Each structure stands twice: as structure tokens, then as C-alpha cells.
Amino acid sequence: MVPRRARGARCGRRRRRWSDHRSAPEPRPRAVRRLPIADLRELRRARGPRERGGARGRARCPRRGAGLKVSIAGLGLIGGSLALALKTRHRVSGFDIDASTREAALAAGVDIVGALEALLPADAVIVATPMAAIVPTLASLAQRSGAAVLLDVASVRAPVEAFAKSAPNGCRIVGLHPMAGRSGSGFAAASAKMLELRPFLVVPTVRSDTASMALAGALARDAGGEVTVCSAAQHDRIVAVLSALPLAFASALALAGAETVDGNLAALSGPGFGDSTRLALTSPDLGSAMLLANARNVRGALERARMILDEVDRAIAAGDFAALSAILERAAQARRRLS
Amino acid sequence: MVPRRARGARCGRRRRRWSDHRSAPEPRPRAVRRLPIADLRELRRARGPRERGGARGRARCPRRGAGLKVSIAGLGLIGGSLALALKTRHRVSGFDIDASTREAALAAGVDIVGALEALLPADAVIVATPMAAIVPTLASLAQRSGAAVLLDVASVRAPVEAFAKSAPNGCRIVGLHPMAGRSGSGFAAASAKMLELRPFLVVPTVRSDTASMALAGALARDAGGEVTVCSAAQHDRIVAVLSALPLAFASALALAGAETVDGNLAALSGPGFGDSTRLALTSPDLGSAMLLANARNVRGALERARMILDEVDRAIAAGDFAALSAILERAAQARRRLS
Structure with a gap:
């Protein structure tokens, strides 16, 4: 139409x-x-x-x-x-x-x-x-x-x-x-x-x-x-966080998982790990091109994600149940808008 | 039987x-x-x-x-x-x-x-x-x-x-x-x-x-x-990487994504983001209990994942296509064992 x-x-x-x-x-x-x-x-x-x-x-x-x-x-x-x-x-x-x-x-x-x-x-x-x-x-x-x-x-x-x-x-x-x-x-x-x-x-x-x-x-x-x-600038910031960051995270998870269980992922991981790492199956050439072409935004997204993970890490180190639950609750609220 | x-x-x-x-x-x-x-x-x-x-x-x-x-x-x-x-x-x-x-x-x-x-x-x-x-x-x-x-x-x-x-x-x-x-x-x-x-x-x-x-x-x-x-020690190291780390990553992704698109995730994200963040729907109390009860291993897993993400970040900063592709290829190989 x-x-x-x-x-x-x-x-x-x-x-x-x-x-x-x-x-x-x-x-x-x-x-x-x-x-x-x-x-x-x-x-x-x-x-x-x-x-x-x-x-x-x-x-x-x-x-x-x-x-x-x-x-x-x-x-x-x-x-x-x-x-x-x-x-x-x-x-x-x-x-x-x-x-x-x-x-x-x-x-x-x-x-x-x-x-x-x-x-x-x-x-x-x-x-x-x-x-x-x-x-x-x-x-x-x-x-x-x-x-x-x-x-x-x-x-x-x-x-x-x-x-x-x-x-x-x-x-x-x-x-x-x-x-x-x-x-x-x-x-x-x-x-x-x-x-x-x-x-x-x-x-x-x-x-x-x-x-x-x-x-x-x-x-x-x-x-x-x-x-x-x-706009193009908005687009590139959005895909850095919604596409490139999930690819980087999925790849890091797949690598950390495989080295922890000596490659034996199929025998030891559940469906959550499978979902979380699915994007690691992206063609490496395609993925690398996407990350490099948008380098500045992707590095910014990695930095932002690292800050959130640091917040999680601090709450764990402090044994602070309330702080940790609050972070996870905010994340769950954000994710529920997708469900 | x-x-x-x-x-x-x-x-x-x-x-x-x-x-x-x-x-x-x-x-x-x-x-x-x-x-x-x-x-x-x-x-x-x-x-x-x-x-x-x-x-x-x-x-x-x-x-x-x-x-x-x-x-x-x-x-x-x-x-x-x-x-x-x-x-x-x-x-x-x-x-x-x-x-x-x-x-x-x-x-x-x-x-x-x-x-x-x-x-x-x-x-x-x-x-x-x-x-x-x-x-x-x-x-x-x-x-x-x-x-x-x-x-x-x-x-x-x-x-x-x-x-x-x-x-x-x-x-x-x-x-x-x-x-x-x-x-x-x-x-x-x-x-x-x-x-x-x-x-x-x-x-x-x-x-x-x-x-x-x-x-x-x-x-x-x-x-x-x-x-x-x-063993119990092996189990707790394994779940730190295969369960707790994916939860922390999914939560960080959901939060970084939501703040980037002003909460408007449903209109802007694809199926990969949905899969990558599904674990963020975990009950915050359940998730916090899992992370805190296994604090030492979970912090170790976060540290290991951060090292891999740093490696990704360095390859992007250097514009090094070969290095980045090599990381993503290793991750894809690891993940393919699950498929």
C-alpha cells in the first residue's frame, strides 16, 4: 500500500x-x-x-x-x-x-x-x-x-x-x-x-x-x-545495544561456559544457557563487520554494560540481597515489556 | 529402574x-x-x-x-x-x-x-x-x-x-x-x-x-x-558460569537496552535480543539467592567473562578484523556443540 x-x-x-x-x-x-x-x-x-x-x-x-x-x-x-x-x-x-x-x-x-x-x-x-x-x-x-x-x-x-x-x-x-x-x-x-x-x-x-x-x-x-x-545516529546507538552487545555477550558466555566444562556444554547446560548464547552462532565475519563498522557505539555499549555488571558484582561482594534484588527487579521490569 | x-x-x-x-x-x-x-x-x-x-x-x-x-x-x-x-x-x-x-x-x-x-x-x-x-x-x-x-x-x-x-x-x-x-x-x-x-x-x-x-x-x-x-565444588563452579552468569548478563542487557530506547524495547528489538534477555525474567528473589549463595564462584565467573569482553573490546578498538573474527569463531565453535 x-x-x-x-x-x-x-x-x-x-x-x-x-x-x-x-x-x-x-x-x-x-x-x-x-x-x-x-x-x-x-x-x-x-x-x-x-x-x-x-x-x-x-x-x-x-x-x-x-x-x-x-x-x-x-x-x-x-x-x-x-x-x-x-x-x-x-x-x-x-x-x-x-x-x-x-x-x-x-x-x-x-x-x-x-x-x-x-x-x-x-x-x-x-x-x-x-x-x-x-x-x-x-x-x-x-x-x-x-x-x-x-x-x-x-x-x-x-x-x-x-x-x-x-x-x-x-x-x-x-x-x-x-x-x-x-x-x-x-x-x-x-x-x-x-x-x-x-x-x-x-x-x-x-x-x-x-x-x-x-x-x-x-x-x-x-x-x-x-x-x-x-536518525542514523540513533539507529547506530540502538543496534550497538540491541544487536552488537548481545552478540558480544553471547560469545563471551559461550567461551566462558565451554572452558569451565571442558567443552562439554551439551551434557551440562540448561535451556537458559542455550537461549543466552544462541547469537554466538552468528557468522564470525558478519559479526565482526557489524562490531567494527559501529566501533564507537559498540565500545560505548560495552562500557555501559560493564558498569551494570560492576553494580551486580558490588552487591554480591557486599552480600547485599536488597540491592541485588532491586537490580534484578529493574531488569525484569524492562524485559517484561517484551514478553 | x-x-x-x-x-x-x-x-x-x-x-x-x-x-x-x-x-x-x-x-x-x-x-x-x-x-x-x-x-x-x-x-x-x-x-x-x-x-x-x-x-x-x-x-x-x-x-x-x-x-x-x-x-x-x-x-x-x-x-x-x-x-x-x-x-x-x-x-x-x-x-x-x-x-x-x-x-x-x-x-x-x-x-x-x-x-x-x-x-x-x-x-x-x-x-x-x-x-x-x-x-x-x-x-x-x-x-x-x-x-x-x-x-x-x-x-x-x-x-x-x-x-x-x-x-x-x-x-x-x-x-x-x-x-x-x-x-x-x-x-x-x-x-x-x-x-x-x-x-x-x-x-x-x-x-x-x-x-x-x-x-x-x-x-x-x-x-x-x-x-x-x-563434586559439590565442580557443581558450584559450573552453575556459576552456566546459570548465574547468563542471568547477570541477561539483566545487564535488558537494562542497557531499555535505557537506550527509552523503555521502548518491543518496538525496536529483534528475536536475538529477546532470547539473550529471557533469563532476566527470573524471579529477583530466586536470582539474588542463587548469586549470593555462590558468591565466590559467581564473582570469579564475572571476572572471567569480563576478561573475554575486554579482549573483544581491544580487537574493536584496534580495528582488528582477524582478531575479532577469531574470538567469534571460537565462540561459535563452542556454541555449536549445543545445537
């Missing part, structure tokens, strides 16, 4: 830059959502109150206009899942540098083109390559993106933010980061369901305008996601 | 003390399993190769002798689950100080007695009260336990170890700690399935003999568990 204004904006009316809406000092993500994002609001009104269970919610929403031409560069876990989720209501084409991935996607009903360049023209191109390839791919597409909005799923925004500043004037670039994943990887692990009701962070760049933001929000919702808009 | 020798030993033959089997220096848990534990070995031979899927495995094992009289003091999550798991092959009686818990257990088919004292006589009494009540309950039972083996599910062994040293000469005490749990609590959350294929740590005290160890192992297996024998 793409609001009419989003499509109209591509046809030559003055584009409002996303920065028009910015206020200083930088608000929290929730506050950002209250900024006058006319098109996203229109989208919400058009669809009525969000229902849990995206599929049912969508079915009740009358279809407006034809599907968009959505191209996807990179058909791994995230790109493949987006292709599968979006192809029911948009004309989706995809490309991947890996031939077997292209074949698997084709077999799953995704139209495949023979080269990156053939993804254009389009209404939107979603760049979903591994992180190191995202900026080069955007750079290649930006030269001749025409009316297409370039979206990218980079899990760290600073490099894209930096690239956008030097990108051609005419192109539009918006971040679209689904906070979704599983321990598998590649198209074989992709599924539309993986994206259902997951947070999609929509992140403007200096090359975003209102219409391209609305398009990103609409595609996120069409893929089953729940949209939150935040 | 209780080996004959285990029952025979209760009838007056010389009891071999567990300490007869000890060798110095203290071996790793896997090594402990290779000690000459005659009755546990007999148990393994009698049952043939362990099959995954305990129920099927058990069905093929011919039943030897009548079921035992097994009493359970405390019918919460763990005690209730043990009652449900053991009552299909043993005569199980239970007691709980909470009347509604007694009613719920009775409704689920567990025989209920009116007082702690009425749990005796029995072949085994399993003490599954909250941790603070375990030693007082053992002390009360030990005065007149007669032939009954006293088992307890304490998740920290040092206090029971200390108690056993001053316990009456005739009584037998063995730790039986199922590494199982879920976020619910009380009998309402109890289920036999929760124990299936879970590690059960069987921990001798100075008041354990070979027959009582064999009985503990047999009941653990009858409850669906996988038995590992380890």
Missing part, C-alpha cells in the same frame, strides 16, 4: 527534504515518530488500527493502485525474505552474484535478472548485500537510479550516511533495516514469515525526502514489519 | 562411602564419570545404549522390581515436575506448605500428605523447596530419615555440603540438580516434559554412599534426565 502522494512526489513536484522535519536537539526514536510525517500518517489512517497478525490486517485493507516495481540486490537471508514477502503485492525482481542463489530464488518464484544494472529502472531498489558491499552497490546504482528510491538494509548506518553526502544530487537513499534474523543464512533460510511483525527501522539520509521515506515505510509494512523512524 | 544393589545396600550391608572413590587432584566432571561407579555402570549396561527420546528408551527397558516410595517436599516448578515425571513408575507422595499448591498437585494426580513429617518413611525424599528452606528441611528430615535417601535440588551445593558434615551419621544425602527451568513458576508451570533429556547433576556429599548415588542416578533417569556426576 503506497499512498498516492508518495508516487506523485516522484513525478516532479518539489521534494521536501527529510531534514525539513528535523528539530534540535535530536529527539528519542519515539519522539521522531511524532514529527509531521504526513505520508506515514496518511498510511496509518488508510489502514486503520494496526492489528496483530499482519496477514489478516492486510487482507482487510483494500488495494490501492498497481503494485510497484521493486528490485532487490542480494538475495540472502534478508534480501531473500524481503523478495518473498513483497512479491505477493509488488512486481519483484532480484539479482545475486551467486548463481545457485539466483537459481534457488527463481525456483521460489522470484523474477531474476542477469546483472545488477538490469534492476533499473524500478520504483525502488533494495540493496541487501553483505555489509561491505552495500556502499559500493549503492554507488553503482546511484549514478543512474533515475526515479528509483534506493533503499538499503545496512545494519550500521554511518557508512551509508557518509556515502549519501557525496551521492549524486538527484538520487534518493533511505535506510530500511529489518530487525530480524535467525541462525541460518542465505536464501535457503529466507522466509516471508521471518519478517512478520518485526521492527523495521526506517532511517533517512541527506538524500531522503518525504516521498521516499513514505515509500520505505509502505514497503516495510507490506513486508509485514512494524515501522519506526529514527 | 533401580539396580538391585542400590536397594540391597539399604538393608544393612556395609555402605561404601562416596569418598572411597575420590582421587586427587579433583578431576573434571567428565573424568568423574569414569570413576568406578559400579552401580551407575550396572544401570547403563542394564539399559543398553541410551537412546534419544527417553520415553521410547524406557519402554524397551524391562521393569525390575516394584516402584519406590518417593516423597517430595516442595511442589513448585522443579518439585512439581519431578512429581509428575516420577509418578508413572514410582509411588510418589508430596507436601507443600502452600495449600493451593497442594490442591493443584492433588488434582494432577499426586498423592498429598498433610505435613512434612508424613513424607517419611520412604525410599527417597526429594527436597525441592526454595533454596533458603532446603538446609532447614534437610535438617528436619535427617533426624529420622531411617533408610530413606535424602535428595535435594539445591542449585548451589556449598550450603548442603556444609550441612552434611554435621548431619546425623546414619543419614544419606545426595544432591540431585536438574538443569531445567522456564520463565513460569510454581506447580502451575510444572510438567514432566520440562525435565526430558535435561542434564541432572548428581552431587555426592560426605553423607553419600554408592547405593544412594545409584538411587539418585536412577531417579534422575526415570524422570527423563541425563545424568552427570560431579
Whole structure:
């Protein structure tokens, strides 16, 4: 469901830059959502109150206009899942540098083109390559993106933010980061369901305008996601704490656990340890790239977590039941909002 | 399935003390399993190769002798689950100080007695009260336990170890700690399935003999568990790393996450964060008791984890992709043994 204004904006009316809406000092993500994002609001009104269970919610929403031409560069876990989720209501084409991935996607009903360049023209191109390839791919597409909005799923925004500043004037670039994943990887692990009701962070760049933001929000919702808009700086602070820190913790736990029980984890650990360390299964290359690309924020998150652990340690050292319970109670309260 | 020798030993033959089997220096848990534990070995031979899927495995094992009289003091999550798991092959009686818990257990088919004292006589009494009540309950039972083996599910062994040293000469005490749990609590959350294929740590005290160890192992297996024998010191080091550290980490993550996103975790976090912080839902009183009762080991585990996180932090600070990937790869290898 793409609001009419989003499509109209591509046809030559003055584009409002996303920065028009910015206020200083930088608000929290929730506050950002209250900024006058006319098109996203229109989208919400058009669809009525969000229902849990995206599929049912969508079915009740009358279809407006034809599907968009959505191209996807990179058909791994995230790109493949987006292709599968979006192809029911948009004309989706995809490309991947890996031939077997292209074949698997084709077999799953995704139209495949023979080269990156053939993804254009389009209404939107979603760049979903591994992180190191995202900026080069955007750079290649930006030269001749025409009316297409370039979206990218980079899990760290600073490099894209930096690239956008030097990108051609005419192109539009918006971040679209689904906070979704599983321990598998590649198209074989992709599924539309993986994206259902997951947070999609929509992140403007200096090359975003209102219409391209609305398009990103609409595609996120069409893929089953729940949209939150935040700045690149906010995004990178958030993922440092919600993605990178859990990876570092899971890895430290897995290593400390394995050395304590001589590698014999399966015989000695319960389900809690399994849950706590699941993220340690993340591909080391993917994980390292995520931690290094966001180094400053990740180190800040590690420092903050260390302070909380120090507080726990002091309460244990002092044998202070009340202080320790108070920390654990605050943590339980925070976590209950997720349950 | 209780080996004959285990029952025979209760009838007056010389009891071999567990300490007869000890060798110095203290071996790793896997090594402990290779000690000459005659009755546990007999148990393994009698049952043939362990099959995954305990129920099927058990069905093929011919039943030897009548079921035992097994009493359970405390019918919460763990005690209730043990009652449900053991009552299909043993005569199980239970007691709980909470009347509604007694009613719920009775409704689920567990025989209920009116007082702690009425749990005796029995072949085994399993003490599954909250941790603070375990030693007082053992002390009360030990005065007149007669032939009954006293088992307890304490998740920290040092206090029971200390108690056993001053316990009456005739009584037998063995730790039986199922590494199982879920976020619910009380009998309402109890289920036999929760124990299936879970590690059960069987921990001798100075008041354990070979027959009582064999009985503990047999009941653990009858409850669906996988038995590992380890010393109290080993047990407490293991749970510090595999249970207490994950709780501390989950709590620190939940707190750091919530403050970063202004409490708005549900809108912004993915499934990895949810898994990583699930243990933060542990009851603060239960968690604090576990951390404080095992303070020295837990502080050691926190210190070890901090060293690993420091290593991660140094690699990030240096922008050292190879070093960071190597750490994450070691962690992934360790975690894969659990998958």
C-alpha cells in the first residue's frame, strides 16, 4: 500500500527534504515518530488500527493502485525474505552474484535478472548485500537510479550516511533495516514469515525526502514489519545495544561456559544457557563487520554494560540481597515489556 | 529402574562411602564419570545404549522390581515436575506448605500428605523447596530419615555440603540438580516434559554412599534426565558460569537496552535480543539467592567473562578484523556443540 502522494512526489513536484522535519536537539526514536510525517500518517489512517497478525490486517485493507516495481540486490537471508514477502503485492525482481542463489530464488518464484544494472529502472531498489558491499552497490546504482528510491538494509548506518553526502544530487537513499534474523543464512533460510511483525527501522539520509521515506515505510509494512523512524545516529546507538552487545555477550558466555566444562556444554547446560548464547552462532565475519563498522557505539555499549555488571558484582561482594534484588527487579521490569 | 544393589545396600550391608572413590587432584566432571561407579555402570549396561527420546528408551527397558516410595517436599516448578515425571513408575507422595499448591498437585494426580513429617518413611525424599528452606528441611528430615535417601535440588551445593558434615551419621544425602527451568513458576508451570533429556547433576556429599548415588542416578533417569556426576565444588563452579552468569548478563542487557530506547524495547528489538534477555525474567528473589549463595564462584565467573569482553573490546578498538573474527569463531565453535 503506497499512498498516492508518495508516487506523485516522484513525478516532479518539489521534494521536501527529510531534514525539513528535523528539530534540535535530536529527539528519542519515539519522539521522531511524532514529527509531521504526513505520508506515514496518511498510511496509518488508510489502514486503520494496526492489528496483530499482519496477514489478516492486510487482507482487510483494500488495494490501492498497481503494485510497484521493486528490485532487490542480494538475495540472502534478508534480501531473500524481503523478495518473498513483497512479491505477493509488488512486481519483484532480484539479482545475486551467486548463481545457485539466483537459481534457488527463481525456483521460489522470484523474477531474476542477469546483472545488477538490469534492476533499473524500478520504483525502488533494495540493496541487501553483505555489509561491505552495500556502499559500493549503492554507488553503482546511484549514478543512474533515475526515479528509483534506493533503499538499503545496512545494519550500521554511518557508512551509508557518509556515502549519501557525496551521492549524486538527484538520487534518493533511505535506510530500511529489518530487525530480524535467525541462525541460518542465505536464501535457503529466507522466509516471508521471518519478517512478520518485526521492527523495521526506517532511517533517512541527506538524500531522503518525504516521498521516499513514505515509500520505505509502505514497503516495510507490506513486508509485514512494524515501522519506526529514527536518525542514523540513533539507529547506530540502538543496534550497538540491541544487536552488537548481545552478540558480544553471547560469545563471551559461550567461551566462558565451554572452558569451565571442558567443552562439554551439551551434557551440562540448561535451556537458559542455550537461549543466552544462541547469537554466538552468528557468522564470525558478519559479526565482526557489524562490531567494527559501529566501533564507537559498540565500545560505548560495552562500557555501559560493564558498569551494570560492576553494580551486580558490588552487591554480591557486599552480600547485599536488597540491592541485588532491586537490580534484578529493574531488569525484569524492562524485559517484561517484551514478553 | 533401580539396580538391585542400590536397594540391597539399604538393608544393612556395609555402605561404601562416596569418598572411597575420590582421587586427587579433583578431576573434571567428565573424568568423574569414569570413576568406578559400579552401580551407575550396572544401570547403563542394564539399559543398553541410551537412546534419544527417553520415553521410547524406557519402554524397551524391562521393569525390575516394584516402584519406590518417593516423597517430595516442595511442589513448585522443579518439585512439581519431578512429581509428575516420577509418578508413572514410582509411588510418589508430596507436601507443600502452600495449600493451593497442594490442591493443584492433588488434582494432577499426586498423592498429598498433610505435613512434612508424613513424607517419611520412604525410599527417597526429594527436597525441592526454595533454596533458603532446603538446609532447614534437610535438617528436619535427617533426624529420622531411617533408610530413606535424602535428595535435594539445591542449585548451589556449598550450603548442603556444609550441612552434611554435621548431619546425623546414619543419614544419606545426595544432591540431585536438574538443569531445567522456564520463565513460569510454581506447580502451575510444572510438567514432566520440562525435565526430558535435561542434564541432572548428581552431587555426592560426605553423607553419600554408592547405593544412594545409584538411587539418585536412577531417579534422575526415570524422570527423563541425563545424568552427570560431579563434586559439590565442580557443581558450584559450573552453575556459576552456566546459570548465574547468563542471568547477570541477561539483566545487564535488558537494562542497557531499555535505557537506550527509552523503555521502548518491543518496538525496536529483534528475536536475538529477546532470547539473550529471557533469563532476566527470573524471579529477583530466586536470582539474588542463587548469586549470593555462590558468591565466590559467581564473582570469579564475572571476572572471567569480563576478561573475554575486554579482549573483544581491544580487537574493536584496534580495528582488528582477524582478531575479532577469531574470538567469534571460537565462540561459535563452542556454541555449536549445543545445537
